[in-house]
Structure formats: C-alpha cells, structure tokens
Amino acid sequence: MLLFLSVGIGNYLMRFLPLLWALRGAETEPGEPRDAASTKLGGLLPFVGMSVVGALLVTSVFPEVEDTAGAVRTATALLPTLAVAMRFGNLGLTVLVGVSAFWLVSLLV
Amino acid sequence: MRRAGHPRKRDGAAGGLRASVPIVVGYLPAAVAFGVAARGAGLSTVETVAMSLIVFSGASQFALAGLVAVGTSWLVIVAIGLVLGVRHILYGPSLAPLLGRMGAGRAATAAFGLTDEVFAVASTKLQRQWEPGTKFGWILGLGAGAYISWGVGTWIGAVAGTAVIGALPSLAPALSFALPALFVALLVSLVRSAGEAYQDVPGPVFGAVLAAVIVAAALYLVGFGSWSVPVAGVIGPVVAFLIGMGRLNAD
Numbered sequence: 639m640l641l642f643l644s645v646g647i648g649n650y651l652m653r654f655l656p657l658l659w660a661l662r663g664a665e666t667e668p669g670e671p672r673d674a675a676s677t678k679l680g681g682l683l684p685f686v687g688m689s690v691v692g693a694l695l696v697t698s699v700f701p702e703v704e705d706t707a708g709a710v711r712t713a714t715a716l717l718p719t720l721a722v723a724m725r726f727g728n729l730g731l732t733v734l735v736g737v738s739a740f741w742l743v744s745l746l747v
Numbered sequence: 748m749r750r751a752g753h754p755r756k757r758d759g760a761a762g763g764l765r766a767s768v769p770i771v772v773g774y775l776p777a778a779v780a781f782g783v784a785a786r787g788a789g790l791s792t793v794e795t796v797a798m799s800l801i802v803f804s805g806a807s808q809f810a811l812a813g814l815v816a817v818g819t820s821w822l823v824i825v826a827i828g829l830v831l832g833v834r835h836i837l838y839g840p841s842l843a844p845l846l847g848r849m850g851a852g853r854a855a856t857a858a859f860g861l862t863d864e865v866f867a868v869a870s871t872k873l874q875r876q877w878e879p880g881t882k883f884g885w886i887l888g889l890g891a892g893a894y895i896s897w898g899v900g901t902w903i904g905a906v907a908g909t910a911v912i913g914a915l916p917s918l919a920p921a922l923s924f925a926l927p928a929l930f931v932a933l934l935v936s937l938v939r940s941a942g943e944a945y946q947d948v949p950g951p952v953f954g955a956v957l958a959a960v961i962v963a964a965a966l967y968l969v970g971f972g973s974w975s976v977p978v979a980g981v982i983g984p985v986v987a988f989l990i991g992m993g994r995l996n997a998d
Contacts, residue, residue: 639797641821645811645828646801652832654858657839661849685955687834688937689983690827692956693963693976694810695930700967701817702923712927719928723935729805730776736928737780741921 710747715740759881763888766872770864770889771896778897780925781808782904787922788816792905799901803894804862806933807831810976813926823977830980838866845873846882853883860890951987959983 699716703709719736726732778799785795790812802808807828814824838861849857861869869886877885911918934956941952959979966975 639794641811641815641824642794642798642801644825645807645832646803648825648829649802649804649807649832649835650859652829652835653839653861654855655839656836657843657846657858657861658851658854660840660843661846661854663843685941685951685984685987686830686980688934688941688952689955689959690830690976690980691806691930691934691937692959692983693979694806694813695927695934696960696963697967697972697975698813698926698930700964700972702927712924715924716927716931719931720935723932727932727936727939728773729929729932729936730773730780732932733780733925733928734776736931737921737924740924740928741918744921745917 707747711740711743714743714747759877759884760888760891762881763885763890764892765888766868766885767865767889767892767896770868770893773864774893774896775900777805777929778900779904779908780922780929781805781812782901782906783908783922784809784904784925785812785901786905786909788812790815792902795905796898796902799898802828803859803897804832804835805897805929809926809929817972823974827976827980830977834863835861842866842869842873845870845875846886847875848879849883857883857886857890860886860894862890862893865890865893951990954990955983955987958986 699712702712715736718739719732722728722735723732781799782795785798785808786792790798798808798811802811810831811824811828814827819827839858842861846854846857865886869889873882873885908922938952938956959982962982963975963979966972966978
C-alpha cells in the first residue's frame with residue numbers, strides 16, 4: 639500500500655504543482671513568454687513517455703516469446719492489436735481485441 | 748435564455764459528467780482489464796481497487812502490476828511509476844489559460860482527475876468565456892465521471908475476472924496479453940500525438956522509440972530487465988535530442 643501511496647502522491651503532485659504554478663503565473667505575469675529551460679524540458683517530455691512505454695512493451699512481450707509457440711501466438715496477436723490501436727485509438731477496445739486475439743490463437747497453436 | 752456554449756453555474760458539474768461519457772466508454776474495459784491483470788500479478792482485490800483509487804493513472808498502474816509480478820525492487824517500481832507520470836507536468840500549464848482565475852484549493856481538487864483523457868476532453872471543450880464557478884464544476888464533473896468508471900471497472904475486473912478465469916482456464920494466459928496490448932495502444936497514441944506536434948521533423952519521434960526498444964531489449968536479454976525501462980526512458984529522449992540537433996545543424 640505504501641508503494642501505491644508513493645506513486646499516487648508523486649503522480650498527483652505532477653498534476654497539481656504545474657497547474658498551480660501556471661495559474662499563479664498567469665495572474666502575475668500576463669503574456670510573459672516561458673523561459674528557455676522550461677521550453678527545452680517541455681520539448682523533451684513527450685519523448686520520455688513514448689520511450690518508457692516502448693520499453694514497457696518490449697519487457698511485457700519478452701516473457702511470452704520464450705518458445706516458438708509463444709512467439710507465434712504473440713506475433714499473431716500483436717497484428718490485430720496494432721491495427722485496432724491505429725484505426726480506433728481506443729485503449730479499452732485495443733486491450734479487448736488483443737486479449738481475444740491471443741486467446742483465439744492460443745486455442746490453435 | 749442562455750446562449751449555446753455558455754452553461755449556467757449549476758449546470759457545470761452535470762455538463763462535465765455528460766462530457767465524460769466518451770471517457771467512461773473507453774475506461775471501463777481498460778479498467779476491467781487492469782483489474783484482471785493486477786489479480787493475475789498476485790495483488791488482492793482490495794489492493795487492486797486501492798491502487799486504482801490512489802494512483803488513478805492507467806499506464807503507471809499497469810506498469811506497477813507488471814513489475815510487482817516479476818519481483819522488481821521497490822525503488823525501481825516507484826521510479827518507473829513516476830517516470831510514466833512525467834507527461835502530466837504539461838497538462839496543468841496547458842489548461843491554466845482556459846481555467847482562468849482559480850484558488851489553490853480548487854486547483855488541488857481539479858488536479859486529481861487530470862488524466863490523459865480528461866486533459867484531452869477538457870482542452871477541446873472547456874471554454875475561456877465560461878464563469879469561473881462553472882469551469883470548476885465542469886472539470887470536477889468530468890474528472891468524477893472518469894474516476895468513478897475507473898474504480899468501478901477495476902472492481903469488476905478484480906472480482907468477476909477471477910470467476911471467469913475459474914470457469915475458462917484457457918483465458919488466463921490470454922489475459923496476460925492485456926499488458927502488451929495496452930502498451931501498444933498507448934505507444935500508438937503517444938507517437939501519433941507527437942507526430943502531429945513534430946510534423947516537419949518525425950525523425951526524433953521514431954528515433955526515440957527505436958532507441959528505447961533496442962536498449963530495453965538488449966538489457967532484458969543480458970539479464971538487466973529491471974533496468975531496461977528507466978535506461979530506455981533516458982536514452983530515447985537523448986537520441987531524439989541528438990537527431991533534432993543534427994537536423995538543425997544540417998539546415
């Protein structure tokens with residue numbers, strides 16, 4: 639539970655503090671441009687998220703591909719998963735299609 | 748008669764709840780999948796629901812469940828959970844001009860529900876000209892709809908998901924694919940939104956993802972799996988930065 643609290647508080651502060659800072663900044667410095675450091679940090683942040691998620695995808699897939707059958711099941715299930723993610727962009731639907739595809743393939747392979 | 752697009756103050760929360768319907772539709776199956784995945788990772792029903800109510804961040808929660816399942820150290824789990832939430836830093840400053848004047852107490856309340864999807868809906872529907880009280884009620888309603896659906900979906904997945912696995916044992920290995928599937932969806936979403944932001948320079952986006960994937964795979968294969976994510980989270984942005992600098996110099 640302490641683990642959840644640590645991550646929960648950290649996540650909350652990352653939502654709250656920048657909002658509070660921006661709301662106060664908007665009141666005291668209207669129209670003031672952001673400083674260079676903030677702009678550079680803001681520019682790199684999207685790359686952190688996608689890099690971490692890409693790495694999580696790799697580490698979550700690897701335990702499934704330890705034998706040939708597992709590799710076939712995973713590779714086959716990834717195709718419709720990727721297609722649905724690209725076509726609809728809905729998290730829930732993508733997860734449902736992915737799990738269903740993996741289940742169907744595992745009945746055959 | 749009020750003009751279209753100018754809700755009354757008392758309509759704020761109700762309007763926010765109505766606006767949360769698309770989020771609820773997306774959240775319910777994902778939360779159910781999380782509930783099942785977390786139970787599969789060895790967490791109890793209470794721990795699973797508590798994680799959703801406390802953390803309220805899909806990517807961090809799936810990562811936490813996955814890392815707990817493979818016995819990663821506490822510090823690494825917290826670090827990864829926080830790294831995955833770093834993107835939230837951008838949401839407050841982006842919404843602040845739309846929210847206008849708002850006290851610290853109200854900002855503290857509104858910030859709790861500021862997930863990716865809540866931010867996306869708020870940034871497209873929140874109107875600058877609404878009254879301050881209406882804006883607060885609206886964003887509170889929006890966040891509440893998302894939060895309740897995430898909590899309820901998690902509970903359904905944690906409780907009913909286990910029963911379904913008991914009846915259909917062949918489903919259990921398939922449900923382990925919920926994590927990779929969610930990461931595929933998140934990765935596509937992140938790359939697409941970044942691709943729109945960096946239309947003229949897509950190289951850094953693909954460079955960051957490719958470098959992160961290669962580094963994570965290499966570290967996993969040599970037995971440093973628990974370090975693959977944090978290291979990739981640093982290498983990816985560095986590669987993106989270098990590609991961006993290289994293009995600037997070439998121009």
